Each structure stands twice: as C-alpha cells, then as structure tokens.
Amino acid sequence: MRKILYIFAACVLTACTNFLNVQPQGYVIPTTDEEFASVIETILRDIEGGEDEFIIGNMEKIIRLEGCADNLDANVKTGNNVPSYAGEEINSMQHKYRNAWPTVKDCNIVIENLEGRTGKTARGALSAAYAIKGAVYYNLIRDYCEPWDAGKESTQLGLPIVDRFDIEEMPARASLLETCQYAISLFDKALALDPQDKHFLFTEWVIKAFKAKMLFWMEDWDACEILCDDIMQNSGFRITPRAEYDAMINSEKAAKGEVIIRSHINDSSELDWYFSVVKKYLSSRPASAKFVRLFGDEPSKDVRYTSSLDRKRQNIKVTECKIRLSEILLMSAECACHKNRTDKALALVNQLRENRIEDVQPLTMATLPAVREGNLIKVDALGNDLTPLLQAIFDERQKELFIEGDRWFELKRNGRPEWWIVSNGLKYTTKEYLYTAPIYKTDVDINPEMKQNPGYEK
Amino acid sequence: MKSRKIFHTFAVTALVAGICSCSYEEQPPKTTDSDSDYVLPAGEIPSAEETEIVNAARMEYEDATN
8 A cells, every 4th residue: 555655656746847847948048148148149130130120120110111101102103012001000010019029028038137247248238138128118109109299298108117027917008208218217227338349239329329319209309419419429420421322321231331220231031032022112102202302403413312212213222220320410400409509400401411412502591491381291399380490400301311211200200290192092091190009909908907099999 | 544544635635736736727818809900991082182183193203204
C-alpha cells in the first residue's frame, strides 16, 4: 500500500513541473544588458528596414496620409491602392491603434529592467526605450486625439498612460494635457541619459527634434521655438543648399544633408519587394492644380518642384518618412509668428526660399502675397484668420514637406476644414470628426471606462 | 487502515485541486453584441455643380499635362 502511495505522489509532483514551466520553448527571457538591448535593436531593425509604422513611419503611412490629404487630387484620378479620403480608413486605423501598443510594452519591459544599471549598453538601450516610447505616444496623440484646443486640453481625451508592464491592467484614457506631458517626460528622461551612441539611432538631436514636434503640437510656442533654435544652432545640421537638395531628398537609402533621422536606410526588410511596388501607388494620383500653383509662374526654378513632380504632375520624390532641419526651421518660424516676432519669422522663411528657389527675391512684409480666397486652411491653430505671413509659412511647409505625410496633420492642426472628393461617381466628405481616428473598438467594448472618439459611437 | 485513510485524503485533495485549477478561461472576454468594425460613411450623389467642378479639374489636368 505504501508503495502505491509513493508512486501516486511521485506522479502528481512530477506532473507539476511541466505545469509550472512558463518559459516559452526556444526563447530566452532577457536578463543581461545585451539581451535587453536586443529587444530595442529589434525595433530599430524595423525602422532601418522600413517596416516600422509607429515611430518614424514608413511608405504605408505616407500612402495613407497623402491619400487622405489634398496635395494629390483624387477628383482627377483616384489612383491605385491610395485611399480616396479618410472615411475609407476608419477600420484600418482602429486596428493600427492596437498594433502600436506592443512597442510600448517592449519599451516598458526594457525600462523596468534597465533603470539604475550603469553600463554603456544599458544606458543606451534605456535612453532609446524612453525615446521610442515617447515617439509612439507622439504619433498616437496626433492620430487618435483631437487637435490641441488651448484652454480645453485638461478635458480633451488623451490616451491611456501605460507606465509599467502589467498584463491585467486596463487603464482608461487620460486627458490630452496629461498624455502630452507624459510624452514630454519620456523625451526628458531619454535626454537625461546623454544619448550619443548612434547605434541606437535616437541620439540627442533626434530626441530633441521629436520633443520640439510634440511642443509644437501642444502650441507651446515659446518652448518649441527655443528648442528649434537650439537644434538649428548647435546640432551641426545645416539647411541643405539648392544644389544638393535633389541628392538629399531623393537619396534611396542614406540620411543625407539636413536629414536628422529617416526610415528605411537598409534592405533588411522582408517587405522590400512590396515597397518597390508601393512607390508606384503614390505616382498613380497626380498633384492637385492648387498645389502646383504654389510654385508660381516659373515652377522649374524651385528645386522642390523639379525633384518632386514629373510633367504629368506625378510624384517622383523618394517616399520615406523623415525629420529634416527644414521642418525645424518652419516650426521655429511659425512659433515666432504666433509670438509676433515677425522679423524673425520672415527671415527664416527667406532663408529657406534662398536655399530652394533660383534667383529668388527676399520677401518683405510689404511684398508678402495677400491671403488667397481658395485656401483650404482658413484659420490657424488658434482659430484666428490667416495673415499673409502665416500663409507664406504654410505655403513653404506644404511645398517642402510634400509626400512626407505632413499635410494631413497641417489640416488637422489648423481648423480641420471639411472638403469633398468624388470617387466612382459618389461624393465623399472629409468631415471634422474624421481627422481623429477611432481607437480600437474591442478595447471600448471590453472596458466600460474606455471612451471612443466622437463620431464613432456604434 | 491508517494508510488507506491517507491515500483517500491524498486522492480527494488531488482531485479537488485538479478541478479547481481547471477554472482558467482561455477565451478573452467578449460582449455578445460587439462587432469589430464600424460602418463606413456612405457616399452621396454629387450635385450638378459639384460634378461640374470635378470635370473642370480633369479638363485642367489634361490641358496642362498633354
């Protein structure tokens, strides 16, 4: 009898070892600095291979953003595999919301385990984890939160703040103010670690550029202008001159000239065959006449025109997401304009034009073109009517950042204008609510505390 | 007799523990009325004026690029 008892006990206790073995077969649970760094390196490999959609962005993101904006004219030709307008993207956007969070989860695991470690690899990976998480939040805020409305930011819906990895937690959405401040705090933590190691991509000036973009979205004109000026004066980057513009903007893989960071700098992606096809999609919808008219009577004198469009007005610009010094300059100009430092704003606009347009005459307050009647953007980020100077800044921005996924957010930031296109004989209107994409529907269904954005209730 | 009691106690404990540990629900929680997609906005028939604007844009494009 005792023998049977021993055999039974042995069977029960042995069976428990498999039950308790939670380590996934074939995987390593990271413990060393290098193993945690490899979690970050996997994310960086996606950026370098052009697969990342949630940090720097990729061609897929550009197709979506440019398809939904007005630089390309869907009325003339819808094109192949380019969304006609934002309403088509509602469901793909809610799924993208879900797909962004695993990157936050990975960053949280690295942050929780590397905080306090002093090795060079640990500090580099930790800084990159903070910066990458901040960048994901920045992109989610722009896509899934309504634009900053000064005075209402404490009650506007932000995003769940996921500070620690906890699989059972279901946080509700914080306010827009809290979410933006959280993103800023992540960039500050990254900068406090003195990130200089280019291996981790997110070095000091890359992080400062992201922080400036976040401050710009928050309409913190003073802080943004100071940071932009710091980047322009101390980063070592210079506005790429006209003669070198085409080589810089149409570089297939390298980050040249004024490019601070960009996607797809190598062929490590398994999707490279797909990207080679995607490039042709954007060319299938021509630029709008309104956009072309921004280049004036002699568009060929502007290197941005000759480097971006062929004679059929089809895109020839390399389609990669990037942050460039020109964007930093234009943010500084707009900040100065909002703070009534018009001389500085105008000087910056002229500096950019000198580096883009052949034989250009500097603009003065007296020679700035009057505000056009047919502008889609009629008010600025504060809801005020456009001034000639602000219009000039917006025009340069629209030309400079064409096919870089910027225009959609410019429309969103400046009044969310409603407009329509006709596709397959039917009219589709980009209504105000469509500028803010829906968060993942299942999250809202499961968590009663999770609020959906207006316009998408049921 | 004593060892039989121990055996029975052990067997009952193992059975109860086994049954209790089976309560883990592997399916994620779902609501019965949930649908994973939103209905996309419907298109409208453009007015004659709107159709005219579209045609003008196409004509302008053809003229400018041919």
